[in-house]
Amino acid sequence: MIARDQIIQALHERHACKVFDANKKIADDDFALILEAARLSPSSFGFEPWQFIVVQTPALRERLKQHAWGAPLKLDTASHFVLCLAMKAPLLDPHGDYIPRFMREVQHHPEAIAQQRLGFYTQFQQSDFDLTDERKVFDWACKQCYLPLANMMTVAAMRGIDSCPIEGFKQRETDALLAEQFGVNLHHYGLAYMVAFGYRSQAPQAKTRRPLSDIVQWK
Numbered sequence: 001m002i003a004r005d006q007i008i009q010a011l012h013e014r015h016a017c018k019v020f021d022a023n024k025k026i027a028d029d030d031f032a033l034i035l036e037a038a039r040l041s042p043s044s045f046g047f048e049p050w051q052f053i054v055v056q057t058p059a060l061r062e063r064l065k066q067h068a069w070g071a072p073l074k075l076d077t078a079s080h081f082v083l084c085l086a087m088k089a090p091l092l093d094p095h096g097d098y099i100p101r102f103m104r105e106v107q108h109h110p111e112a113i114a115q116q117r118l119g120f121y122t123q124f125q126q127s128d129f130d131l132t133d134e135r136k137v138f139d140w141a142c143k144q145c146y147l148p149l150a151n152m153m154t155v156a157a158m159r160g161i162d163s164c165p166i167e168g169f170k171q172r173e174t175d176a177l178l179a180e181q182f183g184v185n186l187h188h189y190g191l192a193y194m195v196a197f198g199y200r201s202q203a204p205q206a207k208t209r210r211p212l213s214d215i216v217q218w219k
């Protein structure tokens with residue numbers, strides 16, 4: 001159990017850090033903990049529809065600036081800079097190679113259980129959740145990718161580490177760059193978001209949030 005005050009403090013401390021102290025590096029074990037928070041995140045059917053690329057090479061960070069208007073200051077100063085790729089329809093196809101293999105090799109489902117779950121998953125995609133075109137499947141995977149994002153940022157804040165989530169990029173152009181420079185297979189993956197980690201160099205602005213009574217209804 002973590003004390004209530006520590007949880008509240010971490011949630012308040014987490015803010016969208018606009019510029020980091022470029023001289024401060026996150027310790028390896030702390031960054032490993034942040035990645036572990038991503039790894040242990042929940043996902044629909046447990047399929048983990050994500051990949052993370054930690055971009056530490058200055059030349060690659062420089063290239064990312066080209067189409068990422070929300071990122072340049074963070075790319076220059078963050079201790080660690082992460083790209084989250086979301087899986088696309090060919091990988092998430094119940095009848096493709098990836099999902100049946102994932103069920104056997106990662107989830108260790110016996111064949112009969114795997115077949116039963118594949119049936120549920122097929123129905124879920126085709127009718128329950130209307131994941132009937134490639135864009136819908138990619139958006140569904142992206143939604144799930146935001147769970148590791150939140151977990152990484154919260155765990156970072158619990159360790160006194162700052163972060164900034166970034167959607168300020170041109171998706172098509174950045175995906176093309178990822179294919180050219182990072183070897184990303186765009187048939188299988190697309191960029192969901194970027195997230196920077198490090199230590200603040202300036203005090204954050206005061207938080208603004210609606211009161212709880214405006215966002216929660218009890219019935």
Ligand SMILES: Cc1cc2nc3c(=O)[nH]c(=O)nc-3n(C[C@H](O)[C@H](O)[C@H](O)COP(=O)(O)O)c2cc1C
Pocket residue numbers: 014015016017018070071164165166167168169193207
């Ligand atoms: C999905 C998402 C995308 C965001 N994209 C950017 C971005 O590209 N650049 C940036 O500086 N901040 C970005 N932000 C930060 C938000 O502006 C910030 O979280 C919001 O204003 C609330 O402030 P706080 O996080 O400091 O409490 C993003 C936040 C989220 C959740």
